[in-house]
Amino acid sequence: MLRYTLTRLLSLAVSLAVASVVIFMAVEILPGDPATLMLGVNAQEDTLAALREQLGLNGSLWSRYLSWVGGMLTGDFGTSYTYRTPVAEMVGERLWISLPLAIYALTLSTLIAFPAGIWAASKRGSAADVGVMGVTQLGVAIPNFWFAMLMVVVFAINLRWFSAGGFPGWDKGFWLSMKSLTLPAIALALPQASILARVMRSSLLDTLSEDFVRTARAKGLSKRQALWRHALRNALIPVLTIIGLQFSFLLAGGIIIENVFYLPGLGRMIFQAVSARDLIVVESVVMLLVFAVIAVNFLVEISYALVDPRLRHGR
Amino acid sequence: MTDLRADHLPPSGAPVRLWGRALKSRSLVLGAALTLIFVLAALVSFLWTPFDVTGIDIANKIKGPSARNPLGTDHFGRDILSMIMVGARVSIAVAFVAVGIGMAFGVPLGLWAAARKGSLLDEVIMRGNDLVFAFPSLVIAILITAIFGPSAVNAIVAIGIFNIPVFARLTRSGALTLWQKDYVLAARVAGKGAARISVEHILPNVTNLLIVQGTIQFSLGILAEAGLSYVGLGAQPPTPSWGRMLAESQTMISFAPHMALFPGLAILLTVLGLNLMGDGLRDLFDPKLRGRS
Amino acid sequence: MSLLRIEKLDLDIGKRPILRDVSLSVDPGQIVGVIGESGSGKSMTAFTVMQLLPEGAVARGSVTLDGHDILTLSEPELCALRGNKVGMVFQEPMTALNPIRSIGDQVAETILIHERVSKTEALNRAREALARVELPEDRFPLTRYPHELSGGQRQRVVIAMAIALRPKLLIADEPTTALDVTTQAQILKLLERLVREDGMGMLMISHDLAVVSDLADEIVIMRSGEVVERGPCPVIFSALQHPYSISLLAASTHAPDRSVQVEDTPLLRVSEVRRSYRTPRKTLFGKPGAFEAVKGVSFDLKKGESLGLVGESGCGKSTLTRAILGLEEVQGGEILLAGEPVFTGHSPNRDVRRKMQVVFQDPYGSFNPRHRVDRLVCEPFHLLDTPPTGKARDRAIEEALTSVGLTAADRYKYIHEFSGGQRQRIAIARALIIKPELILLDEAVSALDVQVRAQILDLLADLSDQFGLSYLFISHDLSVVRVITDRCLVMKAGEIVEQGPTEQVFSNPQHPYTRELIAAAPDLPELA
Amino acid sequence: QQADITIGQQLEPPHLDPTSAAAGAIDQVVYSNIFEGLTRFGPDGSVGPGLARSWDVSEDGLTYTFHLAEGVKFHDGTTMDAEDVVFSLNRARAEDSANAQKALFAGITDVVATDAATVTVTLSNPDGAFPFKMAWGDAVIVAPESIDGIKTTPIGTGAFMFDNWVEGDRIELKKNPEYWGEPAMLDAVTFKFISDPTAAFASMMAEDVDVFAAFPAPENLPQFDADPRFKVLVGSTEGETILAINNKQAPFDNVKVREAVAHAINRQEIIDGAQFGYGTPIGTHFAPHNPDYVDLTGQSGYDPEKAKMLLEEAGVTLPLKVKMTLPPPSYARRGGEIIAAQLRQVGIEAQIENVEWAQWLEGTFRGKDYALTIVSHTEPMDINIYARPDYYFQYDNADFQALIAKIDVESDPAARSEMFKQAQQVIADDYVNAYLFQLPLITVAKAGVEGLWENAPTQAADMTAVHWAE
Numbered sequence A: 001m002l003r004y005t006l007t008r009l010l011s012l013a014v015s016l017a018v019a020s021v022v023i024f025m026a027v028e029i030l031p032g033d034p035a036t037l038m039l040g041v042n043a044q045e046d047t048l049a050a051l052r053e054q055l056g057l058n059g060s061l062w063s064r065y066l067s068w069v070g071g072m073l074t075g076d077f078g079t080s081y082t083y084r085t086p087v088a089e090m091v092g093e094r095l096w097i098s099l100p101l102a103i104y105a106l107t108l109s110t111l112i113a114f115p116a117g118i119w120a121a122s123k124r125g126s127a128a129d130v131g132v133m134g135v136t137q138l139g140v141a142i143p144n145f146w147f148a149m150l151m152v153v154v155f156a157i158n159l160r161w162f163s164a165g166g167f168p169g170w171d172k173g174f175w176l177s178m179k180s181l182t183l184p185a186i187a188l189a190l191p192q193a194s195i196l197a198r199v200m201r202s203s204l205l206d207t208l209s210e211d212f213v214r215t216a217r218a219k220g221l222s223k224r225q226a227l228w229r230h231a232l233r234n235a236l237i238p239v240l241t242i243i244g245l246q247f248s249f250l251l252a253g254g255i256i257i258e259n260v261f262y263l264p265g266l267g268r269m270i271f272q273a274v275s276a277r278d279l280i281v282v283e284s285v286v287m288l289l290v291f292a293v294i295a296v297n298f299l300v301e302i303s304y305a306l307v308d309p310r311l312r313h314g315r
Numbered sequence B: 001m002t003d004l005r006a007d008h009l010p011p012s013g014a015p016v017r018l019w020g021r022a023l024k025s026r027s028l029v030l031g032a033a034l035t036l037i038f039v040l041a042a043l044v045s046f047l048w049t050p051f052d053v054t055g056i057d058i059a060n061k062i063k064g065p066s067a068r069n070p071l072g073t074d075h076f077g078r079d080i081l082s083m084i085m086v087g088a089r090v091s092i093a094v095a096f097v098a099v100g101i102g103m104a105f106g107v108p109l110g111l112w113a114a115a116r117k118g119s120l121l122d123e124v125i126m127r128g129n130d131l132v133f134a135f136p137s138l139v140i141a142i143l144i145t146a147i148f149g150p151s152a153v154n155a156i157v158a159i160g161i162f163n164i165p166v167f168a169r170l171t172r173s174g175a176l177t178l179w180q181k182d183y184v185l186a187a188r189v190a191g192k193g194a195a196r197i198s199v200e201h202i203l204p205n206v207t208n209l210l211i212v213q214g215t216i217q218f219s220l221g222i223l224a225e226a227g228l229s230y231v232g233l234g235a236q237p238p239t240p241s242w243g244r245m246l247a248e249s250q251t252m253i254s255f256a257p258h259m260a261l262f263p264g265l266a267i268l269l270t271v272l273g274l275n276l277m278g279d280g281l282r283d284l285f286d287p288k289l290r291g292r293s
Numbered sequence C: 001m002s003l004l005r006i007e008k009l010d011l012d013i014g015k016r017p018i019l020r021d022v023s024l025s026v027d028p029g030q031i032v033g034v035i036g037e038s039g040s041g042k043s044m045t046a047f048t049v050m051q052l053l054p055e056g057a058v059a060r061g062s063v064t065l066d067g068h069d070i071l072t073l074s075e076p077e078l079c080a081l082r083g084n085k086v087g088m089v090f091q092e093p094m095t096a097l098n099p100i101r102s103i104g105d106q107v108a109e110t111i112l113i114h115e116r117v118s119k120t121e122a123l124n125r126a127r128e129a130l131a132r133v134e135l136p137e138d139r140f141p142l143t144r145y146p147h148e149l150s151g152g153q154r155q156r157v158v159i160a161m162a163i164a165l166r167p168k169l170l171i172a173d174e175p176t177t178a179l180d181v182t183t184q185a186q187i188l189k190l191l192e193r194l195v196r197e198d199g200m201g202m203l204m205i206s207h208d209l210a211v212v213s214d215l216a217d218e219i220v221i222m223r224s225g226e227v228v229e230r231g232p233c234p235v236i237f238s239a240l241q242h243p244y245s246i247s248l249l250a251a252s253t254h255a256p257d258r259s260v261q262v263e264d265t266p267l268l269r270v271s272e273v274r275r276s277y278r279t280p281r282k283t284l285f286g287k288p289g290a291f292e293a294v295k296g297v298s299f300d301l302k303k304g305e306s307l308g309l310v311g312e313s314g315c316g317k318s319t320l321t322r323a324i325l326g327l328e329e330v331q332g333g334e335i336l337l338a339g340e341p342v343f344t345g346h347s348p349n350r351d352v353r354r355k356m357q358v359v360f361q362d363p364y365g366s367f368n369p370r371h372r373v374d375r376l377v378c379e380p381f382h383l384l385d386t387p388p389t390g391k392a393r394d395r396a397i398e399e400a401l402t403s404v405g406l407t408a409a410d411r412y413k414y415i416h417e418f419s420g421g422q423r424q425r426i427a428i429a430r431a432l433i434i435k436p437e438l439i440l441l442d443e444a445v446s447a448l449d450v451q452v453r454a455q456i457l458d459l460l461a462d463l464s465d466q467f468g469l470s471y472l473f474i475s476h477d478l479s480v481v482r483v484i485t486d487r488c489l490v491m492k493a494g495e496i497v498e499q500g501p502t503e504q505v506f507s508n509p510q511h512p513y514t515r516e517l518i519a520a521a522p523d524l525p526e527l528a
Numbered sequence D: 001q002q003a004d005i006t007i008g009q010q011l012e013p014p015h016l017d018p019t020s021a022a023a024g025a026i027d028q029v030v031y032s033n034i035f036e037g038l039t040r041f042g043p044d045g046s047v048g049p050g051l052a053r054s055w056d057v058s059e060d061g062l063t064y065t066f067h068l069a070e071g072v073k074f075h076d077g078t079t080m081d082a083e084d085v086v087f088s089l090n091r092a093r094a095e096d097s098a099n100a101q102k103a104l105f106a107g108i109t110d111v112v113a114t115d116a117a118t119v120t121v122t123l124s125n126p127d128g129a130f131p132f133k134m135a136w137g138d139a140v141i142v143a144p145e146s147i148d149g150i151k152t153t154p155i156g157t158g159a160f161m162f163d164n165w166v167e168g169d170r171i172e173l174k175k176n177p178e179y180w181g182e183p184a185m186l187d188a189v190t191f192k193f194i195s196d197p198t199a200a201f202a203s204m205m206a207e208d209v210d211v212f213a214a215f216p217a218p219e220n221l222p223q224f225d226a227d228p229r230f231k232v233l234v235g236s237t238e239g240e241t242i243l244a245i246n247n248k249q250a251p252f253d254n255v256k257v258r259e260a261v262a263h264a265i266n267r268q269e270i271i272d273g274a275q276f277g278y279g280t281p282i283g284t285h286f287a288p289h290n291p292d293y294v295d296l297t298g299q300s301g302y303d304p305e306k307a308k309m310l311l312e313e314a315g316v317t318l319p320l321k322v323k324m325t326l327p328p329p330s331y332a333r334r335g336g337e338i339i340a341a342q343l344r345q346v347g348i349e350a351q352i353e354n355v356e357w358a359q360w361l362e363g364t365f366r367g368k369d370y371a372l373t374i375v376s377h378t379e380p381m382d383i384n385i386y387a388r389p390d391y392y393f394q395y396d397n398a399d400f401q402a403l404i405a406k407i408d409v410e411s412d413p414a415a416r417s418e419m420f421k422q423a424q425q426v427i428a429d430d431y432v433n434a435y436l437f438q439l440p441l442i443t444v445a446k447a448g449v450e451g452l453w454e455n456a457p458t459q460a461a462d463m464t465a466v467h468w469a470e
C-alpha cells in the first residue's frame, strides 16, 4: 500500500511540474496587454510603461516562471493585476461557492444515479429498466445550459420559486445560499446523474454476471442480497472513477452554468480573468484546478485500494 | 481443459447477418435515423435552404412558426429552419474533424504504447494522456480561442485535443488484450514485427471499439461545440451555429421561445441519435454486452 | 427414497431446447457422475437443481430434492434450500469467490444466511469448515483474501462454503477441470472423504471419463441434452449400449499408430537455457527483482522424433516454447536448430525460424477473426525471402488444407465458420505451409473434446509419418503424452527433473515428482 | 419605507480607484457616491459645483481659483482641505501617474493651496473646458492618508461610504451620516454585477434587483414596459456609436470608398435590428442632445445604388474583402452582423472577427490591424480625437487639427459653439467614419424608485438623490 501510494505520488509530482510549464507557456503567448486593458483607450505610453513595471511584466520569461512556481510552492499565488488583491484570497472566496456547488451537484447526481442505476440493473429488461435508460439517454443528450435556461424561465421567472441567479453569501444564511445553488446544481447534476446511472447499471450488470455472484446465490442468498452484499461493492470501481472525473469537471466545468446563473465561482473567475488578461490569475487558477484534478484522481485511486484488497498489497 | 466455446466474439466477417441484426436493433435504427436526418439536412443545405441564412430581413424579425417559416424567424428576421440546416453542417463538421484528430493521434499512440507495454515510452504516453485529462477542457478551450481567436477551426482543435487521450487509452487497452491473443503470437512466430502486427492484427480488431467510441465522442463533440459557441468561442457569424443561436435567443426566450426551442432540440436530437447509435453498435459488435449500457 | 430425483426433465432457453427427457437420481451417500462432451447440458442439469438458470429458461418435468418438488417452490423457499440442503462447487475457482471479501467472511455468510447465529459463532463454524477442507487456521487465517490463495486452495474455500451446513446433496460442476493433475487428485480425494463422512449425496459433473470413473458409484452419460446411458460404475463400462458412449470410451483410450523412423541426428539442441523475467520493484527505489522461469534446461530432440514435455501449470513450459521459437531472448544457454542458433546477436534468426512452427492451445484465439482462411494459413510465408505468389501460393494453400483433412474450398471461409477441431486442423495447416522440420505443440489438444482430440492425434501421427516431422509435444495431460510421444521430459519449477523414453518414464518413474504426477493422473478402469 | 436599494450593472469594477484605470464600472459605483471632484456633472450633462462651491477665472484664462466647501470630512474622519486637492491633482499629472485620462491634466502647470479652503490652478494655455475636465471621475479628490488602500477600501468625501465587496458578486455602500452637503436619502446601496444579459432580465423579473443601470438587452424592454411593477427610463449617453474605418488602409484611404460605405448603411435597420428601436441616428461624431449638435444624417442617407456607383468610380474591384473586428457589446456584435449583410449588398464582404476587449485594444486600437470596427465612444465631448492622426482611425487632416487647437483656447461660448458645428461638418464631409446612432441609456427600475439619472453625461450611477416613492 505504501509503495503504491509513493509511486502514485511521484508521478503526481512529475505531472504537476509538466502542467506548470504548459500552463505558463500557454498564458505567455496570450495576445493582449493587461496594462492597456486597464488604462483604456486614452492612456499615454509612459503611463502604460509605469504600470507594466508595477505589475512585474518586464522580467525575463525564465525568472517570471521561477518566481511564479516558487511563489506557489510557498503558498503565494501572486497578486491579481486587475483586482490588486492576492490571488489566493480571491480563489479562497470563489472556492466557497464552486466547492459547495460541486459537492451539491455531485451529491444530487449520486443520490439520483445510484438508486436509478441499481433499480434498472436489478430489473434488467423490464419496462422500468427501459424507462430509466430512456430518461438517462435524454439526460446525457440535453445541453445543460439549455436546460438551465429553461429552468430559469419556469422556476425563476414564471413560478418565482427560486431567484434567477446570484449568490447571497453564506453569511446571509445557509438555507438561503443553498437555495440559490439549487437550480445550478440541478442543471449540473442532470447530465452527470444520467452518465453515472448508466455506468452504475452497466457495471452492476457486469458484476452480477460474475461467477462469484452465482456462488453467492448457491449459498442461498436471494437476488437482492447477492446484489447488495456482493455485486455492489465490486461494481463500485468504475463508478468511483466516474465520480472522480465528474467532481473535477464540476469544479471548473461549471463555467457556462455559472454564467447562466451569474454565480461568482471559480470557472467564471477564469473566464473573466482571461478576457481581462489577468494573467497571474489565469495561471494560478488553472494550475490549481489541474492540481485538484490530479489530487482527486489520486484519492480515487487510493480509494480503489480501500474497496479492493488486491490493490492494497502492491501490484 | 476449459470450455472455450461459450460466447465467443461474433465473427465480424458476416456482413449479411450483421445487417440483419442491425435492422432489428431498435436503438440502432432510431439513432441512425435521427443522425441521418441531420446529416441529410447538412448535406442538403449545401445545395438549397428555404432562405438565405446570411440575408437579414429586419422587417420580419421574431416571427413564430408559420407556413413561410416553419420554425419561425430570429431577431434578424432570418429563417430558423435554414439556420438549423446550415448549423448542422458546422456542428457535424466540427465534431467529425475533432473525432478525426482524436483518432489520428490517439490510435497510433495507443497502438504504440500497447506494443511497448511496460516500457518507458508506454509510461510517457499514458502519463501524457492523464495530464491532458487533468486539464479542465473548457478552460483550455477558452485559452486556445483567446490566443488564436474564436473560430470553428480553433473549436475543432480544442475539442480534438481532448479526444486524443480518449482514443489512446481505448486503443491501448483494447490492443493489450489483443496482444495476449494466440494469433498475435502466431504472427510473431511468422516473423512479423510489432508495427506490422499492430496494423495487420491489432488495428482491425479494435475498429469496432473505435467506431463505438467514435460515435460517442462525436456526440460529445457536438455538445462541446454547442457549449463553446454558446460562450462565443465557436464558429463566427455570419455562419450559423446551434450554440450561438441558443446564446442569441437567450434574452428573448421569455417572449420568443421558438428561437431557443428549435436549436436546443436540434442539439438534443442529434446527440440522442448518436448516442443511441453508439449503444446499438456496441450491442451489435459485442452481443455479450447487450443491454449493458 | 432417493435424495434427488430428476424425472423427464425438459429445459428450454428462449425457444431453444437445451435438455430433453433427462432422468437421473442420487441416493444419500451415493456419488453420481455425469459426463458428456462440452455443451451436452451437464451444467444446465445442475443449475436446474439449484434453480439458478439463466433468464428465459423454462423447465418441465419433475425435480424432487429431499421431498421438495423444486420446480414448484417459490424463490424464498428455494433460497432456504440452497446452501442449506444442497451445496454447489463450480468449475472456475479463480472467479468463484468474491475478490474483495475475506474467505472467513464468505464461508461464514453461508451460515449467517440460514441460521440465526451471531457473527462470532458463524466465524467459529467457518473456521471449522475450512479446517475440514484442510485449510487450517494457523496457516490460512480467516482474514485472507482470495487473491492470496492458489487455485486449489480457492477451490477448497468454495467447497467449505458448500459443505459448511452439511447439506444433503453436493453438486460439483467440473470442480477440478481448471486445476493441475496433482491438485485435482487432492481435491477429488477431499470431496470423496467429505461425502463419505457426512453421508452426502453428490452429483459430480465432468467431461473426463477417467476422473468420474475413479469416484462415482453410478455414471450418467449425456449428449446434446439427453441421457444416453446410465448405470452403476464400473460395471457400465463393460456393458455400454449406446454407440456414442462406446465411441467416447474408445476415444478416451485412443492411441494413434505411429511408424516414423527416428534418425539419430539431433534436430533441436537446447543446452543450459535460462530465462528470467523481471519482477516489479519491491521498494520504490529498489532494484527490480528477477524470477527464473526456466533454470538451465538441456535436452535434444532428434529428427523425426516426437518429444513430450509434461509438467504442472506455471512450470515454464510455454516460456521454454517461446525461447525455442526465438520470440524472446534467453538469459543463458544456447538453442540450436539443425546446428544453427535461433538467435544471432540480439535478433532472431530467420533461416532457423523457417524450420519450425507452432500450434497453440486455444483454437478460438489462434486466428484473427477478420481474415479468411487462406490469408491465415499463409501467414508464415512472411518468413520466406521469396514467398510464393499467384498460382504457387494457391497450390500451397490447397495442399496444406487437404493434408489436414479440409477441402480446398474452405480457404474462402472465415474462421468462425469452423468448429474447434476444424480450427485446430487449420492451425496445423498454417504450421505445415512452409514445410517446417519441427512443430511445437503447446497444449494443442487440451481444449478439445475427447473424440475430436483423438482425431487430431491421428492426424498428427499421420503427418509425421508423411512428412517426417518432429514434434515437441507440450501438455499437462499425461495420458495424451503417453500415446503420442517417443520420448518424454518431465519439468518442474523450471527444471527438467526426468527424461527418457516415454514408456520407461511412465512405467518406471525415477524422480519422486514424476511418480507423484503419474499417481495423481486419473485412470480408466482396466477393461476386460 | 424601504431605505436600501440594489442596483444591477453588467460590469464589475476591477478595483475602486477611479484615478488609475479607465474602467467605466469604477465610476459607475464610486462617482459622486463615494468620491467627489472639484466640479461635478449634473444629470443633464451641465457642469456644476462639487467640492469647489465656486471658482474664479483670471482675465487671461490661465488661472483658476477654486473655493472649497468648508467642514468636509473624508469617510475616515480626516478633513478635506486644499492640501488634498493639491495632492490629488499633482498625483494625477505626475510623471509616473497611472491616470488613464492624463490628458485632462496636461494643461496644468501649477497647483497651489492658497489657504485651507482655496486652491489656485495655473494653466499653460487658456482652457474654457477646465471646469468640465475637473468634473471627470478621473479627477476626484483623494487623500494622501488613505491612498494606499484606495483600490479595495476607497475613502472619499461622498454621501455614501464603502462598506463591503464580495468579489465577483456585489459591492455594498452605506450612508455617510456626516456628509457635508444634502444627505443621501437611502441608508444602503448594493451594486450587483450581472454580466449576462439573460441573467439581467431574469434578475429584474425575479425582483432580485431594484434597478438595472444600462440594461443590456433592449429586446426585453417591451416586457418591462407592459409590466406595472417596472418602469423603463430611456435617456441619452455620450456614446456615439460608429462604424470606424481605418483611413490609412486601402481602399479606405479614398474618401469615395468611405462615402460609399456610409451610403451602404441603413441606420434605421441597425437601430431596429441591433437595438430593437432604441437609439438616435447620428450623422457626425457629436451627441444629439448637445445644443451645438448639427443633424447631418441626410448627408449620408441610405442609398445603396449611390454606394455602388461610388465604389465603381473609385475603381474598387468587387467583391472587396475586408476585416471587421467586433468587440463584445451586443450593439457591436449584432450591429456588425447587420452591417456585414448591408455591405454585402454593395459588394463589400466584411469578414467578422469577434474579439474580446483585450484583443480589440491591442489589435484594433493600438495595432490598427483592421479595416472596419464598431464601437461606442462614450467620453463626453470627444470630437477632438479626430485631431489625433495616430488615433486608431488614422484620420489626418491639418485643417481639422488647427480647428480643434483653436477651440481649445477659445473661451467665448458663442465662438466655441460655432467652431464645434464647423468641426462636425468637416468630419462628416470627409466621411471619416460611418456614424450610426447615439447609444441610449436604458434604465429599468421598480416603479417606486425615484431620483435616478435618466441620462448619462458620464458613466455614473449617482445615488444621492434616489429614494423610494411614498
Ligand SMILES: Nc1ncnc2c1ncn2[C@@H]1O[C@H](COP(=O)(O)OP(=O)(O)OP(=O)(O)O)[C@@H](O)[C@H]1O
Binding pocket: B003, C013, C018, C036, C037, C038, C039, C040, C041, C042, C043, C044, C045, C054, C207
Ligand atoms: N445462458 C445461456 N443462454 C442460452 N443458452 C445457454 C446458456 N448457457 C448455456 N447454454 C446452452 O445450453 C447448452 C448446454 O450447456 P451446458 O453449460 O449445460 O453444457 P456443459 O455440458 O456443461 O458443457 P461444458 O462441458 O462445456 O461445461 C449449450 O448448448 C449451451 O450453448
Ligand SMILES: Nc1ncnc2c1ncn2[C@@H]1O[C@H](COP(=O)(O)OP(=O)(O)OP(=O)(O)O)[C@@H](O)[C@H]1O
Binding pocket: C277, C278, C291, C293, C311, C312, C313, C314, C315, C316, C317, C318, C319, C320, C476
Ligand atoms: N511475462 C512474464 N513476466 C513475468 N513472469 C512470467 C511471464 N510469463 C510467465 N511468467 C512466469 O513464468 C512461469 C512459467 O510460465 P509458463 O507460462 O512458461 O508456464 P507453463 O508451464 O506454460 O504453464 P501453463 O501450463 O499454465 O501454460 C510462471 O510462474 C509465470 O508466472
Ligand SMILES: [Mg+2]
Binding pocket: C042, C043, C044, C173, C174
Ligand atoms: Mg459446464
Ligand SMILES: [Mg+2]
Binding pocket: C317, C318, C319
Ligand atoms: Mg503454457
Ligand code: NI
Binding pocket: D238, D239, D240, D377, D378, D379, D380, D381, D382
Ligand atoms: Ni463620445
